[in-house]
Amino acid sequence: MLRLGRHEFGDDEALMMAIVNRTPDSFFDKGATWAEDAAFERVRLVASQGAEIVDIGGIKAAPGAEIDAAEEKSRVVDFVARVREEFPTLVISVDTWRAEVGDAVCAAGADLINDAWGGADPELVDVAAAHGAAIVCTHTGGVTPRTRPYRIEYDDVVRSxxxxxxxxxxxxLDAGVAKESIVIDPAHDFGKNTFHSLEITRRLGEMVATGWPVLVSLSNKDFVGETLDLPVGERLLGTLAATSVCAMAGARIYRVHQVTETRQTVDMVWTIAGRRRPARAIRGLQ
Amino acid sequence: MTRVALVPGCLALLPEYASIDDPVDELRSACLAAVAWLGEDVRVIAGAQGARVAAALLAEVGTAPVTSREAAYLIVGNGSARRSEKAPGHLDPRAAEFDDLLGKALTTPDPEALGALDQDLAAELWADVRAIVEAAGLLRDVETVAVDYDDDPYGVRYWVARWAVPSA
Structure with a gap:
């Protein structure tokens, strides 16, 4: 069983986590949902597409203008409360590394803290525990939040x-977060070059074998773009191919821009893997 | 022997071929109700695939086929699989007439007509009637209790029917 705040899921379910940026400068949507109403429309859309989780972020991952905790909170806290009010069945995740922000969004109704920066703020786990929230534990190779990888190498990136x-x-767990509320994420492209992200993808089964549910965040990332030599905006097919490999290995949560396409891909692979029934099969069985 | 039922050998009824959205939900309901109505000690008359379908249905209602006592019979068979252009065996214009005769003989019931079915034609029409012909004699002293299902949703003609010896 996987428990994300107020919500519970079976161990055979694959979940879509739709990205909702409350930022003016994220790489994929370039501020399309910066305005609160536009972001809310995005939540409506992904909910209608069947996303179980929305991942709300107030700071883009790449380097850029300094956003302090107060500004980050102003972007996400009230928005979380509004989503909580209108979509009680949706899991609300907030993409933040700051304990102070985590505390405020959980008080406003967030279920899950998606710490994309690998525990840079040691008090984040205490916040999750205090609120009964779930947490995503990522691997970044120890880099500082909002920095790009530069000449990072590993003896074995998957081992790391x-x-x-x-x-x-x-x-x-030691801080008091429930066992069924902890998710791990290898964090493609975070503290990794393209070769590292490809190897993580190829060997994702080793992360699944830890027994912790695995989240993958592949959507339109640079390792896809560099592999296929394609700019942002033309990386969907490459993203879905990587998604298939991760789904076959058993990744449970998919952090995505394109919900419908990813859902179909994961459902197809999940069914090939024997973890899901076909929707409706009659051919040759009449 | 007091009770006899017929179900089709539709493989979509098997649990290993289950879908999220059951394409044969109405057929399945009718089959399960008929099989439950047979009670315990059910002897199955079917080919190898049909016997698997029968065993799955019996298991679903909490029983299993018997070979010794013969309290009730479950026959597995169906009409033509060549009833339309989208049918498994494509359209054979003879299928409709064949199935009409078969359907009438089953629902009446008319054991002589069932025993005399043209099995060569049945084979050409992809109709699974071997067990029906074999069991025709069982329908000599019974009357039809109900025809619970009579349709061809995927180009194959199915019947779910129940018969019993009239109570004195």
Whole structure:
């Protein structure tokens, strides 16, 4: 069983986490949902497309203008409350590394803290525990939040990802976060070059084998773009191919821009893997 | 022997071929009700695939086929699979007439007509009637209790029917 705040899911379910940016400068949508109403429309859309989770972020991952905690909170806290009010069945995740922001959004109704920066703020696990929220434990190779990887190498990137995320998960457990509310994420492209992200994808089964539910965030990222030599905006097919590989390995949560396309891809692979029934099969069985 | 039922050998009824959205939900309901109505000690008359369907249906209602006692019979068979252009065996214009005769003989019931079915034609029409012909004699002293299903949703003609010896 997977428990994300107020919501529970079976171990055979694959979940769509739709990205909702309350930022003026994120790489994919370039501020399309910066305005609160536009972001809310995005929540409506992805909910109608069947996303189980929305991941609301107030700061883009890449380097840029300094956004302090007060500004980050002003972008996400009231928005979380509004989404909580209108979509009681939706899991609300907030993409933040700051404990102060995590505390405020959980008070406003968030179910899940998606710490994309690998536990940079040690008090984040305490916040999750205090609110009964779930947490995503990512691997970044120890980089500072909002920095790009530069000449980072690993003896074994998958070993590093497994060791660091499992250690982070243990830290969350020790802080009092429920066992069924801890998710690990190898964090493609975070502290990794394209070769690292490809290897993480190829060997994702080793992360799944830890027993912790695995989240993958592949959507339109640079490792897809560099692999296919395609700009942002033309990376959907490459994203879906990587998604298929991760789904076959058993990744449970998919952080995505394109919900419908990813859902179909994961449903198809999940069914090939024997974890889901066909929707409606009669051919040759009449 | 007091009770006899017929179900089709539709493989979509098997649990290993289950879908999220059951394409044969009405057929399945009718089959399960008929099989439950047979009670325990059910002897199955079917080919190898049909026997699997029968065993799955019996298991679903909490029983299993028997070979010794013969309290009730479950026959597995169906009409033509060549009833339309989209049918498994494509359209054979003879299928409709064949199925009409078969359907009438089943629902009446008319054991002589069932025993005399043209099995060569049945084979050409992809109709699974071997068990029906074999069991025709069972329908000699019974009357039809109900025809619970009579349709061809996917180009194959199915019947779910129940018969019983009239109470004195």
């Amino acid at each position: 990802a497994v060791d660091d995320t499992v250690a982070y998960a243990q830290r969350a």
